[in-house]
Amino acid sequence: MRTxxxxxxxxxxxxxxxxxxxxxxxxxxxxGGAFLLRIEDIDQSRSRPEWDRQIEADLRWLGLTWPEPVxxxxxxxxxxxxxLQTLWSRGLLYPCTCRRRDIVEALGAPQEGVPHGPDGLIYxxxxxxxxxxxxxxxxxxxxxLDMRRALDAAGPAPLxxxxxGKAHQEIATNPCDYVEKIGDIAVARKxxxxxxxxxxxxxxxxxxITHVVRGEDLFDAxxxxxxxxxxxxxxxxxxxxxxxxRDEHGKRLAKRDDSRAIATYRDExxxxxxxxxxxxxxxLTPPAP
Numbered sequence: 001m002r003t004x005x006x007x008x009x010x011x012x013x014x015x016x017x018x019x020x021x022x023x024x025x026x027x028x029x030x031x032g033g034a035f036l037l038r039i040e041d042i043d044q045s046r047s048r049p050e051w052d053r054q055i056e057a058d059l060r061w062l063g064l065t066w067p068e069p070v071x072x073x074x075x076x077x078x079x080x081x082x083x084l085q086t087l088w089s090r091g092l093l094y095p096c097t098c099r100r101r102d103i104v105e106a107l108g109a110p111q112e113g114v115p116h117g118p119d120g121l122i123y124x125x126x127x128x129x130x131x132x133x134x135x136x137x138x139x140x141x142x143x144x145l146d147m148r149r150a151l152d153a154a155g156p157a158p159l160x161x162x163x164x165g166k167a168h169q170e171i172a173t174n175p176c177d178y179v180e181k182i183g184d185i186a187v188a189r190k191x192x193x194x195x196x197x198x199x200x201x202x203x204x205x206x207x208x209i210t211h212v213v214r215g216e217d218l219f220d221a222x223x224x225x226x227x228x229x230x231x232x233x234x235x236x237x238x239x240x241x242x243x244x245x246r247d248e249h250g251k252r253l254a255k256r257d258d259s260r261a262i263a264t265y266r267d268e269x270x271x272x273x274x275x276x277x278x279x280x281x282x283x284l285t286p287p288a289p
Contacts, residue, residue, distance in 0.1 A: 002033055003034075003035050003212075005025070005038070006037075009051035009054075010043065014260045016244060019279040020214060022276065025064050027213060034066075036209070038072075039052060040196070058263060062272045080188075083198060092146055094184075095141040095144075098142075100121065103121050103124065119182060119185040123183045128184060132149070158172050162239065204234075214242070247260070
């Protein structure tokens with residue numbers, strides 16, 4: 001078993017991050033496997049070196065260890081570019097110049113009433129042409145996956161994944177949902193040259209991740225990842241979508257919740273065992289010899 005924790009260095013880690021990282025590490029070590037750290041820093045406009053350093057300090061304080069060197073997405077841009085070239089050459093991508101406001105207007109609804117999917121606003125296909133674009137892979141523009149063509153290219157075999165968190169079963173995705181509830185996702189954004197969805201499946205494969213441990217808020221995005229894995233010939237790991245840590249009002253914690261930052265608890269004199277208690281995680285039992 002190989003699990004990973006993959007934070008973005010855009011703010012402090014909070015209790016929700018602690019729970020996810022500890023759970024992923026616990027699962028791997030209980031099975032005699034490995035826990036890996038990955039820094040998802042493709043958003044260079046928001047990523048900061050000081051948060052990168054803080055992440056490692058917080059995780060080490062929690063007692064977590066991982067193999068070095070740490071994989072950083074900012075060092076893998078050529079890998080993402082190669083995957084985009086593959087999809088472009090197969091006629092599965094098209095450039096998109098729409099802004100968020102353009103998409104909202106095309107959907108004909110106020111912003112609070114527009115349909116959302118696991119990639120945000122469900123794109124109405126404004127920039128999609130009847131035939132795939134030709135020529136070299138363009139630079140400096142957003143690239144979207146033509147979902148109908150992608151489903152055809154994926155073949156007739158069902159797109160499935162094993163889930164051990166929300167349910168212990170094989171999950172079969174619904175082909176109709178890809179078009180109606182997900183839409184033509186962005187696989188490269190103008191300011192990033194990639195996207196979370198593309199980079200995460202490539203990185204999981206590169207690190208040999210067998211079990212993806214992450215919050216249940218990303219459950220619906222797994223259908224996107226399974227499709228990209230099929231298109232790019234990548235293995236599909238087992239997924240474990242865990243419960244979310246919420247505040248006293250039932251709201252999911254965010255990076256702006258500094259009062260629940262791991263560093264704050266450390267400064268107040270709490271220890272790693274107290275963090276485990278706060279997120280309701282038992283002490284790890286070592287694997288049997």
